[in-house]
Amino acid sequence: MDMDPQELLLPGVVVATSVAAFIIGRRMLRLRPAGLGRALARTLETLGLLMLFAVLNMALGVTFVLAWRGISGEFLSFYLLNDAVLGILSLVEALIFQWWWVGGD
Amino acid sequence: MLARLGWGARLLRAIGGVTVAIILVGGFTPLANVVNARMGGPSQIAPAEAIIVPGRGGADVDEVLTNRSMRRTLRAIGLYRRSLAPLIVFSGDGGEVDARVRLARGLGVPGDHILAAHGANTTREEAAVLERLLRPRGVARVLLVADPIDMPRTRALLQRRGFTVLGAPSASSGPGDPESRLSLLRDIGTELSAYAYYRLRGWM
Numbered sequence: 001m002d003m004d005p006q007e008l009l010l011p012g013v014v015v016a017t018s019v020a021a022f023i024i025g026r027r028m029l030r031l032r033p034a035g036l037g038r039a040l041a042r043t044l045e046t047l048g049l050l051m052l053f054a055v056l057n058m059a060l061g062v063t064f065v066l067a068w069r070g071i072s073g074e075f076l077s078f079y080l081l082n083d084a085v086l087g088i089l090s091l092v093e094a095l096i097f098q099w100w101w102v103g104g105d
Numbered sequence: 106m107l108a109r110l111g112w113g114a115r116l117l118r119a120i121g122g123v124t125v126a127i128i129l130v131g132g133f134t135p136l137a138n139v140v141n142a143r144m145g146g147p148s149q150i151a152p153a154e155a156i157i158v159p160g161r162g163g164a165d166v167d168e169v170l171t172n173r174s175m176r177r178t179l180r181a182i183g184l185y186r187r188s189l190a191p192l193i194v195f196s197g198d199g200g201e202v203d204a205r206v207r208l209a210r211g212l213g214v215p216g217d218h219i220l221a222a223h224g225a226n227t228t229r230e231e232a233a234v235l236e237r238l239l240r241p242r243g244v245a246r247v248l249l250v251a252d253p254i255d256m257p258r259t260r261a262l263l264q265r266r267g268f269t270v271l272g273a274p275s276a277s278s279g280p281g282d283p284e285s286r287l288s289l290l291r292d293i294g295t296e297l298s299a300y301a302y303y304r305l306r307g308w309m
Binding site: 052 | 292299
């Protein structure tokens with residue numbers, strides 16, 4: 001149950017590339033540190049939208065399965081909804097919606 | 106943009122923050138493994154009248170069992186070989202049951218010691234089919250081989266139908282990499298939703 005030290009590899013490389021991106025942003029692209037806070041806020045909004053779309057998709061899927069079972073009498077499994085692809089598609093929905101919103105500014 | 110929403114944007118950020126926390130805690134701590142082990146309960150390996158192996162994930166188009174279904178099947182065969190019960194009962198959808206029966210026979214379990222429980226699509230239906238098959242044979246004490254997260258619901262359904270259930274969870278320690286732990290966390294969420302749904306419907 002103890003954490004394997006090898007698992008530090010993933011967060012390690014992410015922290016390293018994040019630091020590198022920060023240095024490049026500051027020194028080469030002359031980005032302002034204040035903009036980083038806004039970027040973080042927008043990222044959290046995107047993730048919030050992702051969860052919102054995921055819950056809506058799941059709720060609609062459950063409703064459809066129940067309706068299908070009730071109307072047709074045929075079996076349709078709830079486990080069809082337990083698929084990572086639904087999460088990826090929800091992320092795409094969230095990104096499109098947020099960029100649409102950004103474009104409206 | 107979303108800042109126009111005011112409280113709505115703040116709510117989205119809060120949800121996003123919780124999402125990040127879940128990913129970090131779920132992926133990089135043993136949380137999912139701990140919940141997994143808790144749901145499985147203690148292993149109660151003892152003699153019984155039958156070993157019950159509910160369906161899990163089915164078989165693919167080449168009739169190869171999924172990882173979880175295979176693990177359960179091999180665990181059940183191992184318990185049979187330890188002479189803990191004279192009968193193995195495989196349930197689930199048709200292809201999965203048939204593939205399990207073939208595997209058990211191929212590994213030396215005699216055909217008359219294997220029972221195929223066809224005709225169930227859900228865990229509730231599996232419990233009903235198992236009762237119809239096992240009650241006439243006088244089977245009351247069973248070893249239940251299932252994934253830890255599936256144990257509470259399956260155990261409760263079988264107990265409600267009068268079986269004495271001994272838990273023999275498979276793969277109790279859980280996965281050891283972030284992606285698999287997050288996947289397990291999602292499965293735990295799904296199973297807890299199913300548990301709540303069954304309770305709500307009064308099925309257990």
